[in-house]
Amino acid sequence: xxxxxxFGAKLTISLISIMLLTPIVATLAYxxxxxxxxxxxxxxxTFHWYVVLTSSPSFLPAVLRSFxxxxxxxxxxxxxxxPVIFYINVYExxxxxxMRFLTIIPFTIPGIVLVxxxxxxxxxxxxxxxxxLILTLTAINLPSFYQSLNNVFMGRDFRAMFEQxxxxxxxxxxxxxxxxxxxxxxxxxxxxxxxxTGAFSEYVVTNIFLGGEFETLKIYMYRLMSVNGNAGSVxxxxxxxxxxxxxxxxxxxxxxxxxxxxKE
Amino acid sequence: xxxxxxVEDLSINFGKLNVISEMNFNIKQGTLTSxxxxxxGGKTTVLRAIAGLNQNITGKILLDGQDITHLPANKRNIGxxxxxxxxxxxxxxxxxxxxxxKVQKKPQAEINAAVNEMLALVGMEQKKDTYPDDLSGGQxxxxxxxxxxxxEPKLLLLDEPFSALxxxxxxxxxxxxxHYQEKLGITMIFVTHDQAEAIAISDDIIVMNDGQxxxxxxxxxxxxxxxxxxxxxxxxxxxxxxxxxLVKLGLKNxxxxxxxxxxxxxxxxAENHLQSSDSVAITGTVQSAxxxxxxxxxxxxxxxxxxxxxxxxxxxxxxxxxxxxTLYLHSKYVKEVGA
Numbered sequence: 001x002x003x004x005x006x007f008g009a010k011l012t013i014s015l016i017s018i019m020l021l022t023p024i025v026a027t028l029a030y031x032x033x034x035x036x037x038x039x040x041x042x043x044x045x046t047f048h049w050y051v052v053l054t055s056s057p058s059f060l061p062a063v064l065r066s067f068x069x070x071x072x073x074x075x076x077x078x079x080x081x082x083p084v085i086f087y088i089n090v091y092e093x094x095x096x097x098x099m100r101f102l103t104i105i106p107f108t109i110p111g112i113v114l115v116x117x118x119x120x121x122x123x124x125x126x127x128x129x130x131x132x133l134i135l136t137l138t139a140i141n142l143p144s145f146y147q148s149l150n151n152v153f154m155g156r157d158f159r160a161m162f163e164q165x166x167x168x169x170x171x172x173x174x175x176x177x178x179x180x181x182x183x184x185x186x187x188x189x190x191x192x193x194x195x196x197t198g199a200f201s202e203y204v205v206t207n208i209f210l211g212g213e214f215e216t217l218k219i220y221m222y223r224l225m226s227v228n229g230n231a232g233s234v235x236x237x238x239x240x241x242x243x244x245x246x247x248x249x250x251x252x253x254x255x256x257x258x259x260x261x262x263k264e
Numbered sequence: 265x266x267x268x269x270x271v272e273d274l275s276i277n278f279g280k281l282n283v284i285s286e287m288n289f290n291i292k293q294g295t296l297t298s299x300x301x302x303x304x305g306g307k308t309t310v311l312r313a314i315a316g317l318n319q320n321i322t323g324k325i326l327l328d329g330q331d332i333t334h335l336p337a338n339k340r341n342i343g344x345x346x347x348x349x350x351x352x353x354x355x356x357x358x359x360x361x362x363x364x365x366k367v368q369k370k371p372q373a374e375i376n377a378a379v380n381e382m383l384a385l386v387g388m389e390q391k392k393d394t395y396p397d398d399l400s401g402g403q404x405x406x407x408x409x410x411x412x413x414x415x416e417p418k419l420l421l422l423d424e425p426f427s428a429l430x431x432x433x434x435x436x437x438x439x440x441x442x443h444y445q446e447k448l449g450i451t452m453i454f455v456t457h458d459q460a461e462a463i464a465i466s467d468d469i470i471v472m473n474d475g476q477x478x479x480x481x482x483x484x485x486x487x488x489x490x491x492x493x494x495x496x497x498x499x500x501x502x503x504x505x506x507x508x509x510l511v512k513l514g515l516k517n518x519x520x521x522x523x524x525x526x527x528x529x530x531x532x533x534a535e536n537h538l539q540s541s542d543s544v545a546i547t548g549t550v551q552s553a554x555x556x557x558x559x560x561x562x563x564x565x566x567x568x569x570x571x572x573x574x575x576x577x578x579x580x581x582x583x584x585x586x587x588x589x590t591l592y593l594h595s596k597y598v599k600e601v602g603a
Contacts, residue, residue, distance in 0.1 A: 156353065157346070157350060160346040160348045160349075160350035161350050161351075161352060163315075163317050163337070163344075163346075163350070164344065164346065164350035164352075165352075165363075166316075166317075166336075166337045166338045167315060167316075167317075167337055167338070167340075167342065167343060167344050167412075168338075168363055168364030168367055168411070168415065169338050169364055169367035169368055169415075170338055170367055171336075171338060174367070179352055182352075182354045183352065183353055183354050
């Protein structure tokens with residue numbers, strides 16, 4: 001009985017893995033193929049499309065733009081939301097219900113509605129569009145940032161720790177930097193990585209908001225795929241590899257956190 | 265003995281709610297004073313105001329003659345021990361103890377010497393490199409005590425520090441706290457809702473309720489002569505009787521409209537009683553007996569139908585449940601209390 005259910009589980013996992021991996025393997029194969037049109041397998045393998053893509057004048061600027069948007073969104077999230085989440089968790093836990101409601105809004109409003117609203121709101125204000133974009137991405141990524149940090153504040157009396165540090169001579173800022181921050185490090189790191197990934201890979205809002213004026217990696221990827229399928233596949237693989245590294249870092253971070261919790 | 269702390273007309277509001285109302289009390293230098301009262305009575309709020317963790321106050325707090333009412337917590341030189349220990353989980357035991365000295369930028373050699381001295385005092389030398397998550401509750405509280413005391417604070421505040429610990433460790437630690445206080449001469453304010461704990465270790469007790477001081481005095485004063493019904497109810501297990509009830513029991517010189525307290529251990533058996541014109545004999549039936557460890561508590565229904573709590577030491581000759589007995593009460597043990 002146990003053996004058969006084990007087999008069933010293994011079979012299910014194998015089928016799901018094949019389903020998930022097939023497109024990636026196919027895209028990788030296509031990015032390495034000389035030609036793959038009327039045959040079952042590619043007619044030949046080459047790194048030509050990798051060379052073509054990486055030597056394209058549009059590639060590096062697109063990577064840097066996406067990277068810049070990701071880093072800026074993380075910084076803004078940290079500056080705006082980290083103190084707020086700390087304050088709510090430590091001094092005003094009653095506000096957590098309102099905060100949870102706020103974090104649901106990005107899920108409930110479609111991207112197109114959000115962007116249209118923001119464009120109308122900020123159209124006549126002298127604020128650069130890129131700033132509005134960063135703030136929008138910060139708001140969109142609030143749910144993951146909030147949840148990562150909110151979880152880490154549970155289970156310890158951070159208020160007492162914060163106050164104890166001050167009684168031992170620290171200023172409030174010093175107490176936050178030297179006592180609170182080191183003890184919420186894993187949550188902050190997970191929140192930063194999720195926010196960065198979300199902003200780095202965002203397409204809808206950026207495209208509608210700035211479009212051709214500001215070609216990020218994701219916009220470049222979609223444009224390239226309509227022009228050159230092989231180069232588009234190369235970009236997809238590079239993009240996938242980058243996200244895999246981020247995911248690996250996340251797993252490492254969360255795993256480390258679980259070990260810490262087990263110690264308790 | 266000089267006062268180290270003077271609290272004058274302290275009032276604290278949380279929004280529209282008045283939590284502390286024009287409170288006045290003094291703490292003598294080098295003593296351990298307990299603030300005792302039920303949960304929600306404002307004890308911790310007062311402690312936090314003294315520590316500088318609640319700045320939204322009116323009135324005045326003086327420490328060693330200096331007005332510290334609006335001084336930030338990090339400038340007061342007041343230590344505090346929290347119920348949740350508030351140890352920093354990312355630092356080892358010795359790093360936790362050294363934290364405040366490092367903030368003060370003391371020389372490393374001085375820090376090491378002070379930390380080692382504190383580790384020895386609280387018996388945690390073997391655990392100096394251990395992290396807080398790997399310590400028991402009692403060990404964590406020892407580290408918290410060491411971390412606070414190494415700063416040589418003018419005043420050490422303890423906010424129900426033993427509430428989360430089991431009874432045996434609690435008794436052991438409270439005795440140690442008293443020992444450290446006497447050895448180092450640190451003035452301490454100890455917040456607790458446990459009257460036995462307060463009576464056991466305090467030089468002075470402030471009984472608080474509804475944001476006001478009900479009575480301040482030595483443990484014996486508080487126990488033997490409660491000033492009002494709240495203190496009488498909260499401290500000990502006193503019989504609270506009206507003057508009319510005492511008249512029915514045969515006592516004279518009491519007024520019917522007033523309230524009086526009689527401690528349960530002050531009823532005498534015939535064999536211990538010295539005949540006196542100031543004492544009355546009360547006959548009645550023993551309704552029940554409860555063993556309280558070192559004492560036995562009886563519910564004794566007197567002939568006029570007034571129920572009395574009577575306590576004897578456990579080794580004394582027991583009263584028999586259901587039997588008729590005669591107990592004696594001396595009028596000097598009957599104390600009038602205010603409303």
